[in-house]
Amino acid sequence: MTAVVLKSVVRRYRDAVAVESLDLEIRDKEFVVLLGPSGCGKTTTLNMIAGMDSPSSGQIYFDDRPVENVPPEKRNVAMVFQSIALYPHKTVYENIAFPLRMARVPSVELDRRVRSAAGLMRIDEFLNRKPNELSGGQRQRVALGRAAVRNPVAFLFDEPLSALDAKLRTEMRVEIKKLHERLQSTFIYVTHDQVEALTMADRIAVMDSGRLMQYAPPDEIYRRPANVTVARFVGSPAMNLIAGRISDEAGALRFSGAGITLTLPGALAAAARNARQADVTFGVRPEALSAEPGGVAIEGAGKVYAIEPLGSDQFVDVSFTAGDAPQLIKMRTRPNVRFRVGEQVTLFAVPEETYLFAADGRRIYPEGVA
Amino acid sequence: MKTRTLAQADASFAIRIILAVILFNAIIIALPLFYAAWISVHDRDVILRTEEFIGAEHYRRLLTNPEAINAMIASLKFTLVAVVGSLIVGLGMALVLNEDFPGRSFLRAAILIPWAVSEVVTATAWIFMLNPTFGALTGVLHPLGLASENQVWINETTALYWVAAAYVWHVAPLGAFFFLAALQTIPDGLYQAARLDQANVFKRFLHVTLPQIRSTVMVVLVVVTVEAFRSFDLLFAMTRGGPGTASQIFPMLIFRYTFEFSRYGLAAAASFILVGVGVIVTTLYFVILMRRRRTVRIDAPAAAKLADGGAAA
Amino acid sequence: MKKSSVERATLWICVALVAAWTFIPLLVMFWASMMPIGDLVNGIVQWPKSFGFANYLAILGIANIDEIFGGRAESIGRGFINSAIVAIPVAAIGTAMAVVGGYAFGRYRFPFKGTLLFVLLSIRVLPPIAILIPYFVILSSLRLVGTHFSLIITYLTAVVPLLTWVLMGYFASLPIETERAARIDGCSRLKALWHIMIPMAAPGIAAAFIIAFLTAWNELLFGLILTGGTSNQTLSPALLALSPTMPSTGTANLGLTMFAAASVMSAIPPLFFAILAQRYITRLNVADPVTTQGD
Numbered sequence: 001m002t003a004v005v006l007k008s009v010v011r012r013y014r015d016a017v018a019v020e021s022l023d024l025e026i027r028d029k030e031f032v033v034l035l036g037p038s039g040c041g042k043t044t045t046l047n048m049i050a051g052m053d054s055p056s057s058g059q060i061y062f063d064d065r066p067v068e069n070v071p072p073e074k075r076n077v078a079m080v081f082q083s084i085a086l087y088p089h090k091t092v093y094e095n096i097a098f099p100l101r102m103a104r105v106p107s108v109e110l111d112r113r114v115r116s117a118a119g120l121m122r123i124d125e126f127l128n129r130k131p132n133e134l135s136g137g138q139r140q141r142v143a144l145g146r147a148a149v150r151n152p153v154a155f156l157f158d159e160p161l162s163a164l165d166a167k168l169r170t171e172m173r174v175e176i177k178k179l180h181e182r183l184q185s186t187f188i189y190v191t192h193d194q195v196e197a198l199t200m201a202d203r204i205a206v207m208d209s210g211r212l213m214q215y216a217p218p219d220e221i222y223r224r225p226a227n228v229t230v231a232r233f234v235g236s237p238a239m240n241l242i243a244g245r246i247s248d249e250a251g252a253l254r255f256s257g258a259g260i261t262l263t264l265p266g267a268l269a270a271a272a273r274n275a276r277q278a279d280v281t282f283g284v285r286p287e288a289l290s291a292e293p294g295g296v297a298i299e300g301a302g303k304v305y306a307i308e309p310l311g312s313d314q315f316v317d318v319s320f321t322a323g324d325a326p327q328l329i330k331m332r333t334r335p336n337v338r339f340r341v342g343e344q345v346t347l348f349a350v351p352e353e354t355y356l357f358a359a360d361g362r363r364i365y366p367e368g369v370a
Numbered sequence: 371m372k373t374r375t376l377a378q379a380d381a382s383f384a385i386r387i388i389l390a391v392i393l394f395n396a397i398i399i400a401l402p403l404f405y406a407a408w409i410s411v412h413d414r415d416v417i418l419r420t421e422e423f424i425g426a427e428h429y430r431r432l433l434t435n436p437e438a439i440n441a442m443i444a445s446l447k448f449t450l451v452a453v454v455g456s457l458i459v460g461l462g463m464a465l466v467l468n469e470d471f472p473g474r475s476f477l478r479a480a481i482l483i484p485w486a487v488s489e490v491v492t493a494t495a496w497i498f499m500l501n502p503t504f505g506a507l508t509g510v511l512h513p514l515g516l517a518s519e520n521q522v523w524i525n526e527t528t529a530l531y532w533v534a535a536a537y538v539w540h541v542a543p544l545g546a547f548f549f550l551a552a553l554q555t556i557p558d559g560l561y562q563a564a565r566l567d568q569a570n571v572f573k574r575f576l577h578v579t580l581p582q583i584r585s586t587v588m589v590v591l592v593v594v595t596v597e598a599f600r601s602f603d604l605l606f607a608m609t610r611g612g613p614g615t616a617s618q619i620f621p622m623l624i625f626r627y628t629f630e631f632s633r634y635g636l637a638a639a640a641s642f643i644l645v646g647v648g649v650i651v652t653t654l655y656f657v658i659l660m661r662r663r664r665t666v667r668i669d670a671p672a673a674a675k676l677a678d679g680g681a682a683a
Numbered sequence: 684m685k686k687s688s689v690e691r692a693t694l695w696i697c698v699a700l701v702a703a704w705t706f707i708p709l710l711v712m713f714w715a716s717m718m719p720i721g722d723l724v725n726g727i728v729q730w731p732k733s734f735g736f737a738n739y740l741a742i743l744g745i746a747n748i749d750e751i752f753g754g755r756a757e758s759i760g761r762g763f764i765n766s767a768i769v770a771i772p773v774a775a776i777g778t779a780m781a782v783v784g785g786y787a788f789g790r791y792r793f794p795f796k797g798t799l800l801f802v803l804l805s806i807r808v809l810p811p812i813a814i815l816i817p818y819f820v821i822l823s824s825l826r827l828v829g830t831h832f833s834l835i836i837t838y839l840t841a842v843v844p845l846l847t848w849v850l851m852g853y854f855a856s857l858p859i860e861t862e863r864a865a866r867i868d869g870c871s872r873l874k875a876l877w878h879i880m881i882p883m884a885a886p887g888i889a890a891a892f893i894i895a896f897l898t899a900w901n902e903l904l905f906g907l908i909l910t911g912g913t914s915n916q917t918l919s920p921a922l923l924a925l926s927p928t929m930p931s932t933g934t935a936n937l938g939l940t941m942f943a944a945a946s947v948m949s950a951i952p953p954l955f956f957a958i959l960a961q962r963y964i965t966r967l968n969v970a971d972p973v974t975t976q977g978d
Contacts (some may be wrong), residue, residue, distance in 0.1 A: 045787070050867060051866070052376070053376060053377075054377065060962070069375060072863070072866040073866050073868075073869045073871055073874075078867065083858075085861045086861075086864075087865070087882075087883075098878075099868035099869050102870055102874065143728050146864075316906060377792075380791055380793075381791065381794065382793075384787040385793050387783050387873075388783060388787045391783060391847075395806070398836065399806060401821070402814045402817035403813075403814065406813065410937045441727045463701050466698055466701050469694055471698055473698075478696065479961040481701070481705060482956055482958070482960060483705065483953075483954055484705060484709075485957070486948070486953035486960070487709075487949075487953050488901030488903070488918075488919050490903055490923055490949075491712075492918045494946045495709055495712045497707055498708075498712050499708055499711050500717055504939060506714075529793070530720070543705075595815060600809070600810035602810070602811065602903075602904055603902070603903040603904055621812045624812050625812060634816055641812060641813035641815075645808070648809075648810070653876070
């Protein structure tokens with residue numbers, strides 16, 4: 001039962017802390033994605049799992065074996081890099097065979113495994129070529145083959161798709177997911193692209209500024225973000241977040257801020273009352289908004305500011321304040337609904353899909369929801 | 371259970387592998403240097419086989435000896451001419467080689483030939499040009515009436531400068547290569563923008579090219595200065611310090627102290643003076659460099675910093 | 684960027700100047716070497732009666748030559764061999780040491796690194812003449828004067844700091860992730876160095892080898908002092924001793940034309956390496972690791 005466990009792992013540098021007391025548990029055969037913006041500590045964490053770096057304090061266990069100071073060649077992990085990092089002077093065959101040669105695998109078995117990995121990644125025809133004769137996507141497949149040919153404790157991925165163009169990225173996402181199913185092994189994947197995270201992960205660990213923000217399956221990350229950072233980062237286009245205050249008006253809790261006011265729906269209101277927070281941030285995703293009446297009404301001088309037709313959808317920015325930098329709320333609607341810039345519009349939000357965050361960023365969960 | 375971090379293991383590895391190399395160099399260089407220092411403060415009489423401690427006597431004598439002072443001045447003059455010449459010629463060659471013309475790659479390879487041949491061959495080639503009787507220069511200019519039949523080109527006033535010229539011929543290609551590499555990193559866009567701003571060739575050179583290659587200029591400056599100051603072989607092969615002592619640079623004087631006069635103590639002391647002046651000149655450079663630019667790098671690029679455990683992502 | 688015809692004409696003039704500056708001294712020497720064997724009574728600038736490789740053949744001992752010159756030419760041949768015996772080990776060992784040093788300095792952090800680097804660079808400032816006397820004394824007391832070994836050791840001292848500096852920059856420019864990939868694939872640091880980093884650094888290593896070889900091949904002072912007049916004399920002292928322009932050191936000279944030929948011959952290995960080096964030295968500065976990595 002191989003698991004990777006990080007306990008209170010800290011990585012400190014002379015003038016900054018890259019990772020702050022991280023506790024993470026990755027189950028065997030799980031596909032975990034470390035998601036976060038640049039500088040959040042996810043690559044540092046991966047490097048510590050890989051053995052390229054040691055934690056300043058804390059422990060790392062591979063299946064109960066402490067490995068935090070074990071050099072990488074003894075950890076038996078495989079890794080795929082953002083820069084692909086193939087050996088330029090070796091052929092594709094030799095690139096894939098290299099880890100096996102280092103492990104002194106006998107030649108018959110070595111050949112079988114190399115060819116099988118090459119077949120799996122569909123690069124058999126390139127076996128005699130050198131990396132500089134291949135395209136970016138082909139090279140990345142060779143890198144995947146080099147990893148897949150082994151039998152490691154875990155497969156580590158450091159933003160492997162960032163160097164590829166958009167179309168290739170979509171294809172490779174599927175390939176990697178399929179690889180995971182095929183190999184039935186633990187995958188630890190680092191990325192800043194939340195689409196990759198949402199589509200591939202069993203669980204996502206959202207990180208920011210060296211801390212773990214939330215660790216949950218994609219659905220939960222998306223629908224029940226634990227704090228404002230996660231809410232802001234996951235979802236494209238991003239969730240609308242408006243800072244404001246709560247006031248009690250004749251028994252109903254009203255939120256007002258940045259040119260809008262609204263009445264908090266039932267469960268949310270109850271939670272807010274109990275939490276006794278006055279300064280809060282209100283959140284609602286674009287797809288939970290509509291111009292058709294029903295749900296929570298967002299009151300204010302809403303005017304259509306910009307329209308982005310995307311073919312399959314339409315995003316409408318509605319402004320609620322005047323001036324050069326107005327408060328905008330983005331709504332996603334069907335393409336056949338027509339809007340005009342400058343037109344007055346009232347927005348309505350689905351009550352179950354509204355969010356409230358306290359001043360410290362933490363989510364105020366509606367009553368009755370965990 | 372290993373309690374050492376990976377960064378410590380890295381450092382320990384690095385030290386272990388270079389230990390042998392460092393020790394080798396340390397012994398091979400430090401020991402003779404200490405011995406030379408010892409010799410420089412003793413008076414050795416080879417005939418009487420005595421050795422007498424005289425402290426800084428040799429140094430004092432050298433610092434007041436007119437021949438030594440002239441030799442040092444000659445060294446400095448030589449170095450100055452060599453450095454200025456190498457910079458100009460090297461940069462000029464690089465600018466030309468940076469342009470596109472048929473035969474460019476051939477010329478780029480050919481440029482290295484003067485650097486690759488020995489200083490002895492350099493001396494030979496230039497002597498074949500400059501010799502009064504059979505030299506090519508006389509052979510060309512005499513029929514044109516611009517020189518007498520056995521025109522002496524290397525005389526007392528010109529000797530040092532001819533050697534410096536030969537030295538520039540020998541060393542400039544190296545500078546040219548540094549400059550060429552630097553020139554090739556200048557993005558085309560800068561020149562195009564300058565053209566749009568109506569800048570002619572000179573202005574483009576002054577305002578686009580020069581600033582971009584500034585650090586290379588400094589590197590070449592330091593390297594050529596150090597090399598020219600300590601150079602010996604070329605001068606020895608070409609004039610031996612002559613005619614008379616007209617082109618006698620300091621290393622040449624040291625040579626004569628050692629092999630003509632067998633004054634080993636004096637020679638050793640003179641060597642340290644030479645080293646001292648060299649260090650002063652180099653330090654001066656660094657002081658000026660450090661003040662002008664914060665980030666002059668002549669050694670390992672910043673990539674070395676990344677070798678130690680990855681960037682914070 | 685089209686050039687005007689004025690610009691193009693200027694360019695060609697400059698190209699011609701560069702070529703002339705580079706080639707004329709060499710051509711003069713070559714011209715002299717192609718003239719009939721003799722003393723160039725009429726100077727170099729003349730149309731010779733015959734034109735050919737007579738001088739070269741004479742030095743190589745292939746053609747029959749005047750008794751006066753015959754014996755002297757042997758020292759040239761011996762000089763070639765001795766220089767090769769010295770230069771090749773210096774290049775090989777020096778490069779090996781510099782690879783290790785350059786790798787460590789270029790990719791690792793360790794205590795005293797700055798100090799060691801400073802010392803390394805300072806060695807370069809040392810004029811060879813400064814350590815000549817102690818070297819001579821120490822080596823003669825060890826009875827090593829006149830041996831190839833003494834020169835090899837001497838040249839190694841001069842060459843290793845320079846090569847280390849050169850390779851340090853080169854190793855530092857190699858991509859980190861490829862080395863990491865090797866470690867992850869099961870290589871210890873040394874195995875990663877051997878299997879991956881050194882092959883990737885091949886152009887830099889080749890350039891270093893060439894620089895070391897040339898330094899040893901061309902050197903005069905120590906060659907002269909440590910092996911001059913012996914049967915192990917290297918090429919530069921041999922040439923110098925036979926130079927007709929030098930005050931005679933007791934050995935009669937070779938005659939101008941044969942001396943020119945000998946000089947040209949001595950320049951052939953450096954020439955060969957220079958052309959080779961051209962490809963590698965550009966890579967040194969521009970830090971261009973072999974092939975692209977993940978465009």
